[in-house]
Amino acid sequence: MRTASKRPGAGFASVLPSLPRDVILKGDCIPMMEKLPAKSVDLIFADPPYNLQLQGDLHRPDQSRVDAVDDAWDQFSDFAAYDAFTRAWLLSARRVLKPDGGLWVIGSYHNIFRLGTILQDLGFWILNDIVWRKTNPMPNFRGRRFANAHETLIWAAPSPKAKRYTFNYDALKTFNDDLQMRSDWTLPICTGEERLKDETGRKVHPTQKPESLLYRVLLSTTKPGETVLDPFFGTGTTGAVAKKLGRHFIGIEREQSYIDAAEARIEAVRPADAPSLSVVQGKRAQPRIPFGTLLEAGLVKPGERLYDPKGRLSALVRADASLIYEKDGRRHEGSIHRVGAAVQGLEACNGWVFWHMRTKEGLKPIDCLRDTVRGALAA
């Protein structure tokens, strides 16, 4: 890992020709992102500040007509500055993001509503909001409110047209004991050994996120070898988990003390090996086998009959891999899917699991034959 600020020639004149990887770039995130090539990163994870000190280059909107004594005025101008900052970094982020990439932001009720609104206004497409339920939140000491026991993440695509975002559905389902993963994640906050402390025992960063949270984010929405950008890197949780999971990272951070802590931390991470990083793949990821292939392979022969799951209805297989079904003068022909749908009076049907062959062990779905062909292809 390198830190850009330490390298000779740091301080780029213009956009970099290629994407740096596994580095921490020192500086403000907006100018730094401007230097990265467009459409180059696969995922962005952002944990932006919400107690933002006003930046010099972010001008306050002119509110001279409003009575400056009113509390709402300060409130509004603070929000306006925060919104302008949010809009700016999100625009920079989208430029860097691949069209089919994903973006995550995390926040609390102080800022998450503004983040979500601006995401929508900029044309990002929200895929989920995710609730991080803290198992061990700080109690509300005054007893004047509910204990603030969660934070909210938003997962978004850069546009509504982006349909090919990464989502490792089958891996996450396996991860969750064969139940599909829900939008609420129960995880402890970052404490104990994991929480970075300085020599005096004080925490290095006020809002260090737990690695378990990033583990789930990266496992669900990136593939091994992809690159994740974190524009508010802090002490580098994103980088540490990325390295652990065989993903590349780019961190952007202003504070040298955070950078130092992150570098040491990431250096100590040992990545998992490639086989253990591969993930359960569902049917969608497997090569498509047309039904005709089974006839070519001789696993099904023209003239054979296929049966519905109960073995009551049957259809004839023709040489072109179409089926014919006839009953009571009604006749359907077409693909295994079309005829399967017509037989059931449905709009659609997966013929692979609907149609069965008679075997010594009873009816077996033709999907099994597809596995045979896939095995032969792999060998």
Added chain:
Amino acid sequence: MRTASKRPGAGFASVLPSLPRDVILKGDCIPMMEKLPAKSVDLIFADPPYNLQLQGDLHRPDQSRVDAVDDAWDQFSDFAAYDAFTRAWLLSARRVLKPDGGLWVIGSYHNIFRLGTILQDLGFWILNDIVWRKTNPMPNFRGRRFANAHETLIWAAPSPKAKRYTFNYDALKTFNDDLQMRSDWTLPICTGEERLKDETGRKVHPTQKPESLLYRVLLSTTKPGETVLDPFFGTGTTGAVAKKLGRHFIGIEREQSYIDAAEARIEAVRPADAPSLSVVQGKRAQPRIPFGTLLEAGLVKPGERLYDPKGRLSALVRADASLIYEKDGRRHEGSIHRVGAAVQGLEACNGWVFWHMRTKEGLKPIDCLRDTVRGALAA
């Protein structure tokens, strides 16, 4: 209970001299609220249209069609139209609200960020965001996202200066088995007997909220005898729970069919009824710990091996908490349960007791690690 539209002289010329109570006012919520006296209600609960933006039909894997919310009242041309509507009704609502009153809104990621942002822009002061975790949400049928298993509520005061809002801290703590009530509430959706159906057995309202949710809202942020206004009354869950808990209500609703259902429903409520506490509290089951949690917690690492009880067979753990078992050219992958079953040639297997880790004290079932995590959760 009276319905304003049925009373002689309905259709008010100007602001009413006093607050009507336990009535349903028929009409649009903004003009109706304009007719209520200023600073007169103690709490507002609002379940506004969510502005769902559905693209087309959705079918379950069994090809049945999902009955989506496509009602006219949920249609907005764009975000700007939704925002203008939201801003308008929130301004009307604040005029009616007592300075130390409270306001609740509920929504999903389609609208909640806009609601929250506009609340902040108008100078409301957010006290908490609350997550309603659904025990039985609709799954994600296409496997393209996380299952949308929660909705979000925002609880706000009308201004940052309002410090004397009602919060029944001790009642809530007692309600929650002497633990401080958290910002995440686990409750089932509204089904069964509670769900209102018409003669033909179809749901009267597409988005009826469970009484348990309103029970918690009213118990926590109103006192007996106070008045709660619901500007999107629907089938009157707010009114029913208010009556049950000895609070007064004002409902505003446009659809006569909803009003009719609400009137009959509220009429049938017996205030003395023992409230449905059992429903609410029965759901505090032990948290489920999927195997993936152990990887997130670092108790198991990708690349480790797990062993059968005799230590003869072993399988590799991957990053998504799947196992890989290979022997004699046969290969199984999947969850701890699936692979455990495959290895033994069984249909099913409890992976938690079958798979073991090698430790200094010999083989230990991974179920032991789950206890470790549960301990951390409890702490």
Added chain:
DNA sequence: GGGTGGTTTGAATCCTCTT
């Protein structure tokens, strides 16, 4: 009557590739 197994349903921005 009680247990069992199949059916229905719920605020949902829910497919992807080839032609």
Added chain:
DNA sequence: TAAGAGGATTCAAACCACC
């Protein structure tokens, strides 16, 4: 770019039919 076709995808709870 629009149209067509292949074929992948669900969890908890209530309800109902049937022993």
